[in-house]
Amino acid sequence: MVVMTRWLDPDEQRTWRAFLTASRALMDTLDRELQRDAGMPHAYYEILVRLSEAPGRQLRMSELADATGSSRSRLSHAAARLEAAGWIRREDCPTDRRGQVAVLTDDGFAVLAAAAPGHVEGVRRHLFDALSPAQVDQLRRISETLAAHLES
């Protein structure tokens, strides 16, 4: 036996399972609400949000992939769908002939504007309303720590 597994103690076990249950339930709920009310999954909503915040409502495909924590492949497939829906369009990048720029269309912006209030309400109801201000702060620190730790 080269390395002894450091098993989870009962407290860690409980924490891990609670986290799994909660984060899955939260994301499933929001995803379902968004699908029902706006006809798109949460991942697509996020893409539209990032584009809407970018200067000129446009981003290079790779920047968009990084911003949404998505693989390039995933973003390509998603962009194809979003383009077919008329919510974004893809243009050639003027400075890099390999590159593409995703641009949020007016239709896309309108769909996003229609979806946002309901979704934000959902995030508030299912996340922020359930936690104390102190817990929200703790969750932010924990998440930022984990994110930093994972990207290394």
Next chain:
Amino acid sequence: MVVMTRWLDPDEQRTWRAFLTASRALMDTLDRELQRDAGMPHAYYEILVRLSEAPGRQLRMSELADATGSSRSRLSHAAARLEAAGWIRREDCPTDRRGQVAVLTDDGFAVLAAAAPGHVEGVRRHLFDALSPAQVDQLRRISETLAAHLES
């Protein structure tokens, strides 16, 4: 205007995005590791874990669905795959003729036993090692609160 949207303030926005980034990165990483090392997604691993802990290494399909936070449909599809792999089998329930009982096979148990150390190591490395004991405790309380809030 019937109801004014309660938008997220900058702090809430930051918390929400950090949570999204962290939980997605964490689950993606663990999923990829499990797929690479054990040839199964995390959801399937969880199914095998729950079965391994149940008396007689067996559970009713609906209990298993509840335990893994899965829809019945999802579990049915997963069970079909796991059965084809020889890791579980499904038997008729003796007390309810509509029911099915999922049973972990010896092969399934062996695969789980082989996968567990690596996966636990991953959970430790990517989650517990990054957080202080106090943060782990906070995360448990937050998760349990959210889970309770969501199931209502």
Next chain:
DNA sequence: GCCATTTAGTTGAGCGCTCAATCATTGTCG
């Protein structure tokens, strides 16, 4: 006791994702 309702589980279509392979362009360095 019977019919409507509920519960258990499965199925198929369709969608989103991953992985690996691919193509084109750009960067690098001897």
Next chain:
DNA sequence: CGACAATGATTGAGCGCTCAACTAAATGGC
């Protein structure tokens, strides 16, 4: 300069999931 690696993005196969529809059996009034 020119070869080779690195980067940007897409593609197709295959898998897992959702949703809605479905079958079958159990339950609950009246």
